[in-house]
Amino acid sequence: xxxVDQRIIALLSTDARASYAEIGAKVSLSAPAVKxxxxxxxxxxxxxxxxxxxxxxxxxxxxxxxxxLFCTGRTTPAQITVAARRHPEVVGxxxxxxxxxxxxxxxxxxxxxxxxxxxRLRAEPFVTSTRSMIVLSRLVERPTxxxxxx
Amino acid sequence: xxxVDQRIIALLSTDARASYAEIGAKVSLSAPAVKxxxxxxxxxxxxxxxxxxxxxxxxxxxxxxxxxLFCTGRTTPAQITVAARRHPEVVGxxxxxxxxxxxxxxxxxxxxxxxxxxxRLRAEPFVTSTRSMIVLSRLVERPTxxxxxx
DNA sequence: GTTGCGCATGGACGCCGTAGACCAGCGAAT
DNA sequence: ATTCGCTGGTCTACGGCGTCCATGCGCAAC
Numbered sequence: 001x002x003x004v005d006q007r008i009i010a011l012l013s014t015d016a017r018a019s020y021a022e023i024g025a026k027v028s029l030s031a032p033a034v035k036x037x038x039x040x041x042x043x044x045x046x047x048x049x050x051x052x053x054x055x056x057x058x059x060x061x062x063x064x065x066x067x068x069l070f071c072t073g074r075t076t077p078a079q080i081t082v083a084a085r086r087h088p089e090v091v092g093x094x095x096x097x098x099x100x101x102x103x104x105x106x107x108x109x110x111x112x113x114x115x116x117x118x119x120r121l122r123a124e125p126f127v128t129s130t131r132s133m134i135v136l137s138r139l140v141e142r143p144t145x146x147x148x149x150x
Numbered sequence: 151x152x153x154v155d156q157r158i159i160a161l162l163s164t165d166a167r168a169s170y171a172e173i174g175a176k177v178s179l180s181a182p183a184v185k186x187x188x189x190x191x192x193x194x195x196x197x198x199x200x201x202x203x204x205x206x207x208x209x210x211x212x213x214x215x216x217x218x219l220f221c222t223g224r225t226t227p228a229q230i231t232v233a234a235r236r237h238p239e240v241v242g243x244x245x246x247x248x249x250x251x252x253x254x255x256x257x258x259x260x261x262x263x264x265x266x267x268x269x270r271l272r273a274e275p276f277v278t279s280t281r282s283m284i285v286l287s288r289l290v291e292r293p294t295x296x297x298x299x300x
Numbered sequence: 301g302t303t304g305c306g307c308a309t310g311g312a313c314g315c316c317g318t319a320g321a322c323c324a325g326c327g328a329a330t
Numbered sequence: 331a332t333t334c335g336c337t338g339g340t341c342t343a344c345g346g347c348g349t350c351c352a353t354g355c356g357c358a359a360c
Binding site: 001006009012013014015016017044045046047048049050051052053054055056058059060061064066068077080081084085088090091092093094095096097098100102103107131132133134135136137138139140141142143144145146147 | 151156159162163164165166167194195196197198199200201202203204205206208209210211214216218227230231234235238240241242243244245246247248250252253257281282283284285286287288289290291292293294295296297
């Protein structure tokens with residue numbers, strides 16, 4: 001992972017469909033050289049995949065919430081992980097320090113759907129209680145920035 | 151936005167570098183037809199871009215936190231937006247219902263960096279106080295799912 | 301019926317992805 | 331100092347892909 005790799009990652013994270021030749025022109029490398037680096041970054045797990053940024057409301061997810069989970073004493077992160085993966089509404093889940101044990105990011109079609117997802121989440125055996133923050137508006141949402149070298 | 155569009159979006163969100171021909175084969179369309187649909191989805195704002203999923207720790211962001219923001223009475227979402235955008239550590243920001251006014255998702259190099267970013271955030275004139283949840287581990291993180299037709 | 305529109309296909313051309321052969325630089329071992 | 335092997339680049343070549351344009355089909359409105 002040198003400075004060139006970082007620049008390649010930065011370029012790919014602004015446009016994942018850029019051609020290797022295009023990227024190569026910007027980092028002064030040939031297309032095959034760029035491809036080799038990208039392949040390596042993928043096998044090394046630095047690049048985990050390529051995805052599309054979509055507008056959630058355009059595909060029917062108009063409601064979103066962050067839910068703090070309070071769990072029973074002997075709950076492991078692994079338990080929370082498998083539970084969270086079971087629910088398609090979960091787009092993010094994290095164990096956190098502070099009052100709550102975990103924070104779950106939910107996207108749902110509407111309030112009704114959100115309520116139903118929340119109910120399902122609360123039915124998990126290790127959940128003792130929850131505290132929800134309904135998202136009123138998304139202000140910022142961006143991919144992890146890559147520190148641009150110099 | 152018909153069912154085919156949704157399938158195309160779903161395919162692109164699992165692999166944004168898939169060729170149009172590949173996608174076309176899966177949705178029974180020719181490559182030019184797929185491209186036209188993707189172009190339309192982009193101009194319609196359904197597809198906002200293509201990005202790369204990277205492992206944050208691999209590029210030096212090992213610490214992350216969610217921060218609840220408590221703001222002065224007359225704070226507008228727009229104010230919070232411009233403030234949040236100023237800080238490169240902010241990867242997400244939302245206005246929320248509940249006790250707090252906003253929730254900010256931060257990524258930083260380490261605890262020291264996080265503390266410094268938090269301090270900068272707290273220095274914003276409209277912030278009266280904050281409550282932080284440090285992320286202990288990322289359990290789930292996935293792109294917005296697209297409801298697969300049938 | 302026919303006109304017009306939306307939306308697909310087919311073909312053509314140039315660029316892209318990808319693999320293989322080859323080469324330069326460099327550190328370690330002889 | 332020489333040599334070996336490794337890393338990581340370029341060049342080349344070919345098959346497939348992106349992209350544009352012309353064409354054709356189905357359908358609704360008049």
